[in-house]
Amino acid sequence: MIEVFVLLIAPFLAGGLSLIVHRSALLHAINLTSMSLLVGAEIMITGTVLKDGPFTALGQLVYFDALSAFILFIIGAVGLACSFYMRSYMDDQVARGVIAPTRLNLFFFLFHMFLLAMVLATVANSVGVQWVAIEATTLATTFLIAFWRRRESLEAGWKYLILCSVGISLALFGVVLTYYSSQHVLGDVSEALNVTQLLPVASQLNPHVLKLAFIFILVGYGTKVGLVPMHSWLPDAYTEAPAPVAAMLAGVLEIVAVYAILRIKTIVDHAVSPAFSGGLLVLLGFASFATAALFILIQHNYKRLFAYSSIEHMGIAMIGFGVGGPLGTFGGLFHLLNHAFAKSMAFFSAGNIHRRFHTVEIGQVQGLAIAQPWTAIALMVAGLALSALPPFASFVSEMQIVTALAAQGVPGQWLGNGGGMVTVAFSDRFASLGFTGLFLLCSLLAFSGMLYRIAGMVWGTPPEGIARGECWTLGHLPIMALAAALVGFSFFIPQPMRQLLEEATRIILVH
Amino acid sequence: MPLSSHIGSQLVDLCSALLLLTCFAIVAQRRLSACVDLFALQSAFLALTAALVAFLTGHHHIYIAAALTGAIKVIAIPRVLKKVIERLNVKRELVMNVNVPAGLLICGALVMLAFFITQPIIPLGFLLTRDSLAIALAIVLIGFFTMIARQKAVTQLVGFLVMENGLFLGATAATYGMPLIVELGVFFDVLIAALIAGIYTNRLQDAFDSVDTTHLTVLKE
Numbered sequence: 001m002i003e004v005f006v007l008l009i010a011p012f013l014a015g016g017l018s019l020i021v022h023r024s025a026l027l028h029a030i031n032l033t034s035m036s037l038l039v040g041a042e043i044m045i046t047g048t049v050l051k052d053g054p055f056t057a058l059g060q061l062v063y064f065d066a067l068s069a070f071i072l073f074i075i076g077a078v079g080l081a082c083s084f085y086m087r088s089y090m091d092d093q094v095a096r097g098v099i100a101p102t103r104l105n106l107f108f109f110l111f112h113m114f115l116l117a118m119v120l121a122t123v124a125n126s127v128g129v130q131w132v133a134i135e136a137t138t139l140a141t142t143f144l145i146a147f148w149r150r151r152e153s154l155e156a157g158w159k160y161l162i163l164c165s166v167g168i169s170l171a172l173f174g175v176v177l178t179y180y181s182s183q184h185v186l187g188d189v190s191e192a193l194n195v196t197q198l199l200p201v202a203s204q205l206n207p208h209v210l211k212l213a214f215i216f217i218l219v220g221y222g223t224k225v226g227l228v229p230m231h232s233w234l235p236d237a238y239t240e241a242p243a244p245v246a247a248m249l250a251g252v253l254e255i256v257a258v259y260a261i262l263r264i265k266t267i268v269d270h271a272v273s274p275a276f277s278g279g280l281l282v283l284l285g286f287a288s289f290a291t292a293a294l295f296i297l298i299q300h301n302y303k304r305l306f307a308y309s310s311i312e313h314m315g316i317a318m319i320g321f322g323v324g325g326p327l328g329t330f331g332g333l334f335h336l337l338n339h340a341f342a343k344s345m346a347f348f349s350a351g352n353i354h355r356r357f358h359t360v361e362i363g364q365v366q367g368l369a370i371a372q373p374w375t376a377i378a379l380m381v382a383g384l385a386l387s388a389l390p391p392f393a394s395f396v397s398e399m400q401i402v403t404a405l406a407a408q409g410v411p412g413q414w415l416g417n418g419g420g421m422v423t424v425a426f427s428d429r430f431a432s433l434g435f436t437g438l439f440l441l442c443s444l445l446a447f448s449g450m451l452y453r454i455a456g457m458v459w460g461t462p463p464e465g466i467a468r469g470e471c472w473t474l475g476h477l478p479i480m481a482l483a484a485a486l487v488g489f490s491f492f493i494p495q496p497m498r499q500l501l502e503e504a505t506r507i508i509l510v511h
Numbered sequence: 512m513p514l515s516s517h518i519g520s521q522l523v524d525l526c527s528a529l530l531l532l533t534c535f536a537i538v539a540q541r542r543l544s545a546c547v548d549l550f551a552l553q554s555a556f557l558a559l560t561a562a563l564v565a566f567l568t569g570h571h572h573i574y575i576a577a578a579l580t581g582a583i584k585v586i587a588i589p590r591v592l593k594k595v596i597e598r599l600n601v602k603r604e605l606v607m608n609v610n611v612p613a614g615l616l617i618c619g620a621l622v623m624l625a626f627f628i629t630q631p632i633i634p635l636g637f638l639l640t641r642d643s644l645a646i647a648l649a650i651v652l653i654g655f656f657t658m659i660a661r662q663k664a665v666t667q668l669v670g671f672l673v674m675e676n677g678l679f680l681g682a683t684a685a686t687y688g689m690p691l692i693v694e695l696g697v698f699f700d701v702l703i704a705a706l707i708a709g710i711y712t713n714r715l716q717d718a719f720d721s722v723d724t725t726h727l728t729v730l731k732e
């Protein structure tokens with residue numbers, strides 16, 4: 001059980017230490033140590049889960065299964081990459097005078113608290129504790145987003161705080177309703193919100209209450225995921241946040257929020273037909289996908305470009321989970337992983353570009369291939385992976401999702417009011433073809449928009465006064481590792497990873 | 512004891528109704544400091560409701576929640592907000608997205624919507640607090656509406672806190688309180704959120720010389 005302690009204590013201690021330490025080198029050392037410990041603990045837990053199946057620890061407070069181990073893997077991998085990247089990035093920001101040296105420890109403190117909250121949200125057994133942890137991620141990140149203290153960052157931070165807090169409040173109402181329904185079956189005990197208690201009795205829970213609960217929770221956590229129409233904070237926050245923070249928000253936080261939705265979905269699907277939650281997920285997924293694809297076309301700011309691409313990919317993953325079936329669910333999970341890697345890589349490259357060109361306007365960045373050849377390659381790789389082209393793993397996962405969509409069509413039972421269900425039949429062949437066509441059209445739009453913008457940045461000659469040649473930093477290491485993983489996963493998923501994905505798929509699927 | 516449980520249920524209904532009434536007062540109030548006072552009053556009613564439910568049902572952990580509501584939402588948060596308002600150059604909400612009469616009408620409609628949505632699930636509830644669930648949802652929706660209708664950062668924050676009050680009433684009414692660990696976590700989050708929002712209001716005041724969120728328009732497509 002030592003690994004469970006390490007998982008929770010490492011970020012907590014690191015955060016506390018960061019507050020009293022002031023030397024930059026020491027802060028980075030603490031950060032890297034705690035991240036490595038976290039990844040080590042995570043690997044041990046995954047090993048246990050794969051060998052012995054799900055288990056609880058700390059008196060039922062935390063619960064591990066393949067799904068949470070998979071999310072922990074993403075947190076660990078992207079977090080470690082971020083820690084390496086921050087080594088050069090933060091020192092550079094301090095040297096340029098953007099961040100006062102005295103505020104560096106505050107940055108690390110908030111970063112560790114953010115990490116702790118995400119780990120807690122992933123491993124919490126109680127749906128209520130999970131809510132508390134997800135709200136805590138909002139509180140920890142709002143000052144990270146506003147860390148540059150410019151007018152725009154304050155605006156982005158305030159929007160993020162208000163919109164996400166409100167969204168999350170709605171999710172709390174959903175949690176209350178879940179408790180309301182589970183109390184009738186489990187009695188008035190504090191374990192009545194635990195996933196381990198809810199799952200065995202899920203089919204006896206009141207379907208009306210659960211439907212209402214799911215809608216509230218989907219809207220609430222959907223705000224954190226950035227699903228349209230609750231997405232308006234997202235592009236601002238990603239643009240204003242320092243690059244490593246943006247990478248963590250896009251690569252990890254979104255995925256933790258998706259995970260929270262999936263947990264509730266597995267419970268609701270036992271009591272209500274999976275077509276109910278699936279239909280809602282597909283609806284929001286398509287809204288996000290289509291809206292983001294259009295906004296990608298008109299972007300002139302490369303950080304916003306990546307932000308809208310995040311909305312797009314979360315929409316795609318939601319379509320995968322909504323369509324369901326082994327293929328759609330597996331594709332959705334795999335897509336989450338690919339997106340986490342590709343998007344953190346994109347934001348690392350964006351950070352490198354911003355440090356050299358001092359602008360976020362795409363029109364003012366030219367000749368990246370000459371100014372920063374390796375960053376240019378990284379940007380191309382990230383861009384191609386985000387456009388889901390072969391040979392990148394995101395091509396594979398998007399193919400899986402679109403195949404599932406074409407084969408199974410869209411779940412047929414859509415939302416009605418709390419009383420009688422209003423049933424709309426969408427299962428016929430024509431509608432299924434139409435949705436597949438819409439999917440392909442949106443991906444074509446997003447693909448052309450993304451490639452056109454990135455090509456404009458990579459080729460050409462750099463403007464006057466821009467230094468040429470890459471300066472190598474420790475931050476290039478995670479970029480190369482992520483690129484290797486993105487290509488590698490499309491040919492070969494390592495055996496433990498495949499097993500983890502398959503078991504997580506089995507957890508989400510309700511028979 | 513059917514009679515005493517009947518009276519108890521009436522008392523709980525009365526307290527919930529008072530909570531809803533203060534919501535309407537907040538929507539109708541233009542002065543920022545009065546909004547904060549009304550929020551404190553609403554929280555006091557909430558603490559009273561929670562204590563009443565705790566007394567009538569014998570669930571002692573609700574007393575803890577009631578005491579925390581008193582300490583945090585009646586005393587601590589309003590004091591922080593008053594401090595924030597003292598620093599501001601605006602005391603009144605000058606421009607509203609929705610004027611007061613229209614706002615009150617919309618709130619009336621929201622109450623009906625809340626009763627409509629909760630109709631199918633209310634019969635499941637405990638007899639004592641059966642009607643409070645609908646009122647709780649109504650308060651959440653009105654808080655949500657306040658956040659949209661007002662432009663000052665402080666009133667938006669009050670709207671958020673009203674939503675939290677509604678949620679807390681919902682938890683108390685529907686389930687006799689959430690598990691204690693969840694409830695403590697929620698209180699912690701709300702307190703930190705209010706403090707952070709207070710810090711933001713100061714920074715917005717410094718950066719924009721105003722807390723009018725309509726000035727926050729630098730970032731758009």
